[in-house]
Each structure stands twice: as structure tokens, then as C-alpha cells.
Amino acid sequence: MSGEDQVYAAARLVLERGFVQDDSVFAPGRSVWTQENALDLAYRLEHPPAGPGSFLDKLRVELADASPEVVQLAAEVLYLHFLPVLGMNGSTKRLALRKVFDESAGALKLPADLDGALDNGVIWVGIAYYRYRPAQVIWLASVVAAVKALAPELRADLLKSPWDFRDLLDQVPTTTAAGQRRALLHLAFPRTFLNSLRADHPGAIMEAFGYLAGQRPRGDLEADFAAFWEALSLKEGRPIDFFQPPWRDQWMTPATEPEGTASTHTGWLVRGANISRTNLVPEWLRDGYCSMSWPDYPDIPVGLSRTQLAQLVRASEPGLRPSQEGNWIGLLDRFFNRMQVGDLVVTVDGPQVYVGILDGPPTWEQKTPLADRRRAVRWLNADKPINRSDLSEAAQNRLRGQLTVSGLGDEAGEFLQLAQLEIGAEVIDPAPVDDPAVAAALKAAETTFKPEVRPQLQDLPAPSQEFADNLLVDLPWLTETMELLNEKKQIVLYGPPGTGKTYLAQEIAESLVEQTNGEYRLVQFHPSYAYEDFVEGFRPSTAGDDTFKFAKEPGPFRRLVAAALANPSGAYILVIDEINRANLAKVFGELYFLLEYRDRTIQLQYSPEDDFALPKNVFLIGTMNTADRSIALVDAAMRRRFAWQSLFPGEPPVAGMLRRWLADNGKPAHIADLLDELNRAIADRDAAIGPSYLMNSRVATKDGLARIWKTQILPLLEERHLGEHPDVPAFVRQRYGLDVLLPTVTPPVPPQPEADGIDAGDGTGEAPPPA
Secondary structure (H helix, E strand, O other): OOHHHHHHHHHHHHHHHHHHOOEOOOOOOOEOOOHHHHHHHHHHHHOOOOOOOOHHHHHHHHOOOOOHHHHHHHHHHHHHHHOOEEOOOHHHHHHHHHHHHOOOOOOOOOOHHHHHHOOOOOEEOOHHHHHOHHHHHHHHHHHHHHHHOOOHHHHHHHOOOHHHHHHHHOOOOOOOOHHHHHHHHHHHOOOOOOOOOOOOHHHHHHHHHHHHHOOOOOOOHHHHHHHHHHHHHHHHOOOOOOOOOOOHHHHOOHHHOOOOOOOOOOEEEEOOOOEOOEEOHHHHHHHOEEEEOOOOOOOOOOOOOHHHHHHHHHHHOOOOOHHHHHHHHHHHHHHHHHOOOOOEEEEEEOOEEEEEEEEEEEEEOOOOHHHOEEEEEEEOOOOOOEEHHHOOHHHHHHHOOOOOEEEOHHHHHHHHHHHHHHHOOOOOOOOOOOOHHHHHHHHHOOOOOOOEEOOOOOOOOOOOHHHHHHHOOOHHHHHHHHHHHHHHOEEEEEEOOOOOHHHHHHHHHHHHHHHHOOEEEEEEOOOOOOHHHHOEEEEEEEOOOOOEEEEEEEOHHHHHHHHHHHOOOOOEEEEEEOHHHOOHHHHHOOHHHHHHOOOOOEEEOOEEEEEEOOOOOEEEEEEEEOOOOOHHHOOHHHHHHOEEEEOOOOOOOOOOHHHHHHHHOOOOOHHHHHHHHHHHHHOOHHHOOOHHHHOOHHHHOHHHHHHHHHHHHHHHHHHHOOOOOOOHHHHHHHHHOHHHHHHHOOOOOOOOOOEOOEOOOOOOOOOOOOO
């Protein structure tokens, strides 16, 4: 099912269960969609508490003394409001719902299909949809009350006729809720009403294509468009989406471009939580700016070319490595040239994310060397930060980069939407506010810094039950793993294929760095991986005069150590995938010593002039596939320096992992029995098959399961038995084939009962032929 189909299916469920019946959409069996509840909700929405705050904040207050049924109805109506929206991430929609209903027992227990629909959308919405959200939701509640005034059989008829449905909606004044009306019409009848909130779109489309359909207008724009759309689709022999090529290119102009179809915001991540071990973010938020530190540089004019910036860098910091010089040029270009007034600015302080709007050109504050190059910022959510975990995976990835200033790309809009939810404004005008008095005061004032110097990280945070549940592992195992990492600083997760080693390593690393404001990086070892790739070595490059030379470049391990030294309070984690595939003695070299003695220093082979130590806030998490290599074959010195945590099917925490996933996702439970039966047939702990191969929605269908078995599982087993039999594929199919194992675990089909004394044993429902 496509994303659009998920939205339409969810909308139909809301309409059939809520509008026609009185049943709860999220919790069937509860009488929620009643006229009494709808009138109660509409009254509360129309009489919000006085004072500042967003619509969602006030709604939470309004519902504090409401009945559980009214609270449930409010949750489901708000779900219907967010459901069709394109351009808003699913995580943002869920956060908006949680802000109101987190403490309401049961109100947000969404079935999986309804929850998944929030990740999609069918209509681009503009500023009015956000600005007038209170009016939109009040209108929806009023529509529910109007529907419930009808007899049940008349409600059912509404969903059969788009025009009866429209007539009912038009009995409820829209005022500033016209967009919600069009959205609801489209959700109810997606092939009749256009997926657009703009009133001028149907006319613009008919003007461009009307000659193809040959329809005569009747004076009712929506009815005329529906007839035109149907006729044109019949002529083309397929449904037409006017917002997709080649159709959209023939009617859409800049004047008719739907609002929100592309991000109108350019956004930048600017890091300030660790500038020379000082957290400047509180200062930024308080005084309204972001900054960089370039105390050895002269005044830097805006608009310098990259060539001019290169000359500036070489004059101010001679002797930089080519890679470092290039980094400095790019950073200066972004901060002074590419960041424009009106752009979004995002900064991070531990798990907290702040969003602002760039409000002025670069300035030079020579009295504050840690923040001497500044850009004025109107911080939007200084008192209500976004929690990092509320961001989508794509937005979180934007925060994991290593650059001090980096672009947010397509995710910029998500940061703005989340800030809107947090600060209490239904819409934020991205245009900067020009306040000369404030700007003059900032320039005239002599800033006194009260730096927050971060202490040394002592212990890694303990995991929570919620985190363990999300990973489908037991909390005792996860706690033990964290404690081992905390004590030993290095750990390897080992086991056969498909046990989730890399996934768990990355999730553990990401959780720890978010809680401590650190960083994690991932590298994958392979047979040709060497010390020069991992620690440091000489790489070919060109000098400033374009001559060829070799320059010493740090590898991922050395770069991580440098970052950890600059921020001793954060956890810095290197995830090494397939650690056993490289020659570990050659890759780690003299680092073997430091892995065991963190309080000592050594000289690296390419940097004998410098002392090198391994900070206590650097951690290594390796993964190892036991089907490739036994632990016994790993270098003995390496084995002593790492803790080893096993992940084997049939043993905690892997035992039960697939069964929990199947239950959570509504998939057949006997798939877990099938995996158990397969591993019993394999009878080799190191070569067992892990559950991740079957943690796939396709296992619910016969063809999907067969494909996984054929393309992922059987090839592993053929490789294992290679050379043992004349016809290995045939042997593997005979022993491990799906047709062999599945019947042993498939639930038996109950026998058909006899009817009227006739044996139905042939399953046809007909009497057997006479003997």
C-alpha cells in the first residue's frame, strides 16, 4: 500500500467509525463520537484560557477536567486535522499530539496502520492552515456535532454521495477554516475533490485543459471540476494527478504554485556548546546571536571569494595542513557569505535543540575572543527547546555532522515546525525583525562572559526500560552491556548473522552521545584496512601553489580523539563494524598499549614529536560475525583489551526478540517458531540464523516469506555446507527448505463442521457424488 493509500484508508476508517458510528477510532468499543461529546469539545475550544500560549498548550489545559470520552474525541479530531498534511514530518505530527495527550490514558494508543499514515500526506498546506489551526479544529468539532444530529442511516448515506456530504459541511460556517473544509472533502472523496487547499486551482486547471474534456460549466465550481476531472480521466484511460508531470507543467505557474511544496527556508547548524571547552549556547540564547572564534584574524569583509579567503587564512595561520586550510576556507565562506539574513539557525546543547532566525550581518566583537565574529539571531524557542529525540531520523542525521557550520538541507522546515509547536505561535514569519535599538545596545554593551566549563565525563548514563523496549532487548542485558562499556571502554558484540549487532551498536552509541553532547562515528574494517586508514598516515595532496606532495592526514580514530579532548564531558564512540575482518595488530599498532593504559602517553609512529594519550571519554564498540571467524582466532592481546558480549539465537537478549517484534507489528507468531526450527536443524551455535532476516513485513505473506528464504537464508547455508556434498543446493533445500520446515510449525487448520448430515470433507460445500 502506497503512502497516499495509507492516508486515504486511515481517513475512511475515521469517517466510517467516527462519523457514521459513535465508535472510537483508536480504541474501538468506546462510545466517543457522540453529539454530546462533540458539543462539549467545541465549547471548550471556543473558550480557551486567557494569556499566552499555543493552541496546543491551551487545548491541554482545556481538557484537564474533561471526561475521558471528550479527551479521546479531541485526540482523534486532531489526528484528522494533521492526517492529510504534506510537508510535515510524521514525527512532528506525533509530537503535536503528544504535547496534548501524553498524560491522557489511552488517548494516543494508535493502531499501527493509523500511526504509519502520519508519515505520509496528500495535500500541501500553506501558512493559513497553521495560523488558523484553532479555527480549523473548532470547525471539525462543529461538523461532528452537525453529523451526529442526523439519524444513523442518514450518516451512512453521507459517505455515499460527495454532494450530500458537501451540503452537510456547508451548514457549518467556515470563516477561517476553508482550508480544513477542502481537506476533509478530499479525504472523503479523493477522486471528486482536488487535493489542494487553494480555491483558484480547479479554475486554473480547467482553463488549461478544458478543451480536452468538452464540458460546459454549470456555475458550481466544485461540481464543474469534478465532471471535468472524470471526463478527462476517462478520455486518458487512467486517473490523472494534476500535480505530477506532464500535467502540472501545463497549468501551474509561479502564481499558482501550492504553498509548502518546497522548503522556503534555508537552514544552518551552528555549533557552540564546546568552544575551547566552553559552552557558549546559553550566552547565545540570552543575548540573541551565534558566533565563531577567529581572534588571530583581522576584520573579515562580507563577500570575499574563496581565493581571497584562502589568502586570508594563509596570512593569518601559516603552516596549516592542506585539509585543515580547506576546512577553514569553507567555514569562513559559510558563516560570512552563505548564511543570509532570514535563514534559519539551529544549535544543539546536549539533547536540546534551539531554532532561530538570522537577524543581521556579521559583526566583529574584539573584546570577546571566544565569540568575536557574530551574527544576530532571533532565537524562537530559547525557553522551550526541542528534544533531539523528537526529530525525524533525517533531521537527527543533520545534527551528527562534524562541521562547525553546516547546511540543514531539506530538513530545515522540520526544525521550524517543531519550534512552532514548542513556543506557542501557530506560525512564525521567517522575515527578520529589524530592531535598531536592540542592535545598537548589543554593539555598545561590553559583554561579560560567564562560561560553562564542562567537567570530565565520569560514568555513562544508565539505560532506561523504554530504551530497552525500543531495542527489543531485556533491560538487565542492556544494563550489563553499558556497564561493561563504562568499565572496559571497549566492547565487541559478537554472534552469527542477523542478530542485530551493528544495529544495537549504533543505537547504543547514538543514545549515549545524545545524552552527553558527544559524537559517534562508524567505520567498517576489511582485509585491506591499515593503520594509515585508521589512525593517521600520509596522503597525496596539492599544496597552495598546486604542487603535488604528501601530507599527513588524521584517520577517523585520531579525529575522534581530538574531538573528545576538546569536550571532556561528552562520550565519543567509535563503532567498528566487522572488526575481525582486518589484521587487528596492523590496524591498531601501538594503540594496543593505550587501550589498556589510558593514563599513559606514547608517541605515534607518524608523530614521534608529540605525546599522544587516549582520553577516558573515548569508547569503542566493535561487531563480529562468528560465522566468519571464531573469537579464538582473534589476536590474544586484542581479546584481553575488549569486553565480549554475545548475541546468539536462543539466548538472551536475542531469544524472544523476533517474537516480540512479530507481536508488536501484528505478524504471524509461528514465524518465530519457524526460525527456532531452522536453528535446531542447523545445530551450530556460531552458524545459527539471527532474527533480523525475518523482522520484515513481507513475512506475513507466503510469497514474501519464500523470497526471504530463497534470497537471504538459503545462500548462507549453501556457503556453510560448501564442499560437503556433491549437490550442495539440493542438500540445503532438502534439509532447510521452507517447504520442509514450515509445515512443522504452521498452526493446524481446524476441520470443517458437518452441515445437515452432509460430509463437507472436500471443502467445496457440495455433497459428495454418489458411490
